[in-house]
Amino acid sequence: MTSGFPRGLNVRAAPFVIMVLLVTFLTVTSGPAYSTEKDGQGAVNGETTHTAVTAGILAPHTPINIASDVDFADQGWPGNGTEAAPYVIEGLNITSTEVCINISSVTVRFEIRDCFISSPDTSLNDGIYIDGGDYCSISGCIVQSHLSGFHLNDSLKCKLTGNNARGNSESGFYLYYSGFPTLTNNTATGNSGSGFYLDFCTALCTLAGNNATGNSGNGFYLNHCGSSMLTNNTATGNAIDGFVLYIHGGNVLSDNTANGNAVNGFYLEKWLYGDSTLTDNTATGNSEYGVLLGPNSSGDVIFLNVIGPNGVANARDRGSANKWDDDVSLGNYWSDYNGTGVYPIPGTAGSVDRFPSSIEPSINHPTDMEYEEGSTGHSINWTPSCLHPDRYEVYRNDSLIASSDWDGSDITVSVDGFTAGTYSYTIMVLDVNGYFATDAVIVTVQASTTTGFDPMILLVVAGVGAVIVVIILAIGLRKRKV
Structure with missing residues (x-):
C-alpha cells in the first residue's frame, strides 16, 4: 500500500494544484458567515420581509457591552454612527447567560442585524438590552432562553423588524418609556410572559404584521400607549388575552386577529387620550369574551369586526358611552x-349594535322554473352574500356538478339541454x-308539445299517390281500347 499524491498527478504540479484548491476554499468561504430562515411574516406596507437567522454558520462572539459612542469605533464595528452609515453589529452567534448585546448611553445611530442570541441555561438577563439608544434598528435576530428577548428602555423611535423571541422567561419584546416605536413582522412564541409588552411608551406606537403565539401571558399588552396603530397582528393560543389596551386612548386597531386565547380576544380598560377604534378585526374561539370593555372604558367605537363564536359570550361592555356601530349603517358581524x-x-353598559349582521353567508332563493324540452336560454342565478367568501359547490340530484373558489360574486348555472323530467339543483357557499x-x-x-315530421307519412302519401297514378293510367288505356 502506498501513500502520497494520486496516481497520474505530476509531483511538480502539486504546488499549483494546492494553490488552486486554497483559492477555491477561500472563495467559497468568503461569503456571509451566517445562514437565514424565513420569519414567517408577510411584508407590511410595502416593506421588504426580513429574515431571521439560524445558529448555522454565524460567527461565535462573546457578549457585547457598549456604554458610550466611542465604544463602537474602539471595538471595531463598521460604520460611523450617522444616519447614512450607522454602526452595524451583524451575523453573530452569542451564547451566554449574560446580556448578550448591551448598549446604553449612546447618541449615534446603530443597527443590530441577523444575530442569534441564546443561553446554555436559564438566564436572569435580557438577550438584547438597549438603554437610551434613540433611532436604533434591530432586524432579523433570534433571541431565546433569556429574561426578556428584546428589552428597550428610554429609547425613542426605534425599529424592530423581522425578529423572533422564543422561550424567554418573561416577555418576548419589552419596551419601557420608549415612545414612537415601530414593530413590524416580529414573532413572539412560547415566552413565559407576554409576547409583546409596551409599557409607558406614551404615544404613536406602530405594530404591524406581528405574531404572538402560545405565550404564558398576553399576546399584546399596551399600557399607557395612546394614539397607536395596531394593524394585521395575530394573537393565537396565549394563556391570558390576545390584545390588552390598558389606560389607553386614541388607538386604532384594524385587521388584527385574536383566536383561541385562554381568556379574552380584545380587552380594553380605562379611557385616556381620546376614543379608541376597533374595526375589521376578528375575535373567534377565545374562552371568555371576543371583545371585553372594562368598567372605565368610555367612548370606544367598535364596528365591522367579526366576533364569534367565543366561550362565555361574544362581547361584554362594562363601561359607558361606547359605540358598537359606526352611527350610520355599519355594525359588527356576530356568530349568534x-x-x-x-x-x-351583555354587560352593565346596556349597549347595542344597531346594525348587526350575521357571520354566516346568506343566499337568495331564485324561483323554481319550468321549460319545454328543446328550448334554450335557461339558467339559475344565485346572489350570495358573505364577509369572507371561500368556495362554492353545486349539485344536481345529489351529484356534484361544479366546485370552485368563490370571490363573493354572483353564481350562474346553465340548466339547458335536458330531457323531460324533474331536476333538483342545490348550491352551497362557504366562507x-x-x-x-x-x-x-x-x-x-x-315534454315538447310540437309535433315533429314523421318520414313514414311521406312514404304513405307517396305510395297512395303512386296507386292513384297507376289507376288513372289504367283507366286511360282502357278508354283508348274501347
Missing part, C-alpha cells in the same frame, strides 16, 4: 345574531371559517 333587530351587548349557506331550485322540463 338571529337576523332580526338590534344586537344587545373561510367553514360557515355555509345552501339553497335548492327545482327545474321541471316538460
Whole structure:
C-alpha cells in the first residue's frame, strides 16, 4: 500500500494544484458567515420581509457591552454612527447567560442585524438590552432562553423588524418609556410572559404584521400607549388575552386577529387620550369574551369586526358611552345574531349594535322554473352574500356538478339541454371559517308539445299517390281500347 499524491498527478504540479484548491476554499468561504430562515411574516406596507437567522454558520462572539459612542469605533464595528452609515453589529452567534448585546448611553445611530442570541441555561438577563439608544434598528435576530428577548428602555423611535423571541422567561419584546416605536413582522412564541409588552411608551406606537403565539401571558399588552396603530397582528393560543389596551386612548386597531386565547380576544380598560377604534378585526374561539370593555372604558367605537363564536359570550361592555356601530349603517358581524333587530351587548353598559349582521353567508332563493324540452336560454342565478367568501359547490340530484373558489360574486348555472323530467339543483357557499349557506331550485322540463315530421307519412302519401297514378293510367288505356 502506498501513500502520497494520486496516481497520474505530476509531483511538480502539486504546488499549483494546492494553490488552486486554497483559492477555491477561500472563495467559497468568503461569503456571509451566517445562514437565514424565513420569519414567517408577510411584508407590511410595502416593506421588504426580513429574515431571521439560524445558529448555522454565524460567527461565535462573546457578549457585547457598549456604554458610550466611542465604544463602537474602539471595538471595531463598521460604520460611523450617522444616519447614512450607522454602526452595524451583524451575523453573530452569542451564547451566554449574560446580556448578550448591551448598549446604553449612546447618541449615534446603530443597527443590530441577523444575530442569534441564546443561553446554555436559564438566564436572569435580557438577550438584547438597549438603554437610551434613540433611532436604533434591530432586524432579523433570534433571541431565546433569556429574561426578556428584546428589552428597550428610554429609547425613542426605534425599529424592530423581522425578529423572533422564543422561550424567554418573561416577555418576548419589552419596551419601557420608549415612545414612537415601530414593530413590524416580529414573532413572539412560547415566552413565559407576554409576547409583546409596551409599557409607558406614551404615544404613536406602530405594530404591524406581528405574531404572538402560545405565550404564558398576553399576546399584546399596551399600557399607557395612546394614539397607536395596531394593524394585521395575530394573537393565537396565549394563556391570558390576545390584545390588552390598558389606560389607553386614541388607538386604532384594524385587521388584527385574536383566536383561541385562554381568556379574552380584545380587552380594553380605562379611557385616556381620546376614543379608541376597533374595526375589521376578528375575535373567534377565545374562552371568555371576543371583545371585553372594562368598567372605565368610555367612548370606544367598535364596528365591522367579526366576533364569534367565543366561550362565555361574544362581547361584554362594562363601561359607558361606547359605540358598537359606526352611527350610520355599519355594525359588527356576530356568530349568534338571529337576523332580526338590534344586537344587545351583555354587560352593565346596556349597549347595542344597531346594525348587526350575521357571520354566516346568506343566499337568495331564485324561483323554481319550468321549460319545454328543446328550448334554450335557461339558467339559475344565485346572489350570495358573505364577509369572507371561500368556495362554492353545486349539485344536481345529489351529484356534484361544479366546485370552485368563490370571490363573493354572483353564481350562474346553465340548466339547458335536458330531457323531460324533474331536476333538483342545490348550491352551497362557504366562507373561510367553514360557515355555509345552501339553497335548492327545482327545474321541471316538460315534454315538447310540437309535433315533429314523421318520414313514414311521406312514404304513405307517396305510395297512395303512386296507386292513384297507376289507376288513372289504367283507366286511360282502357278508354283508348274501347
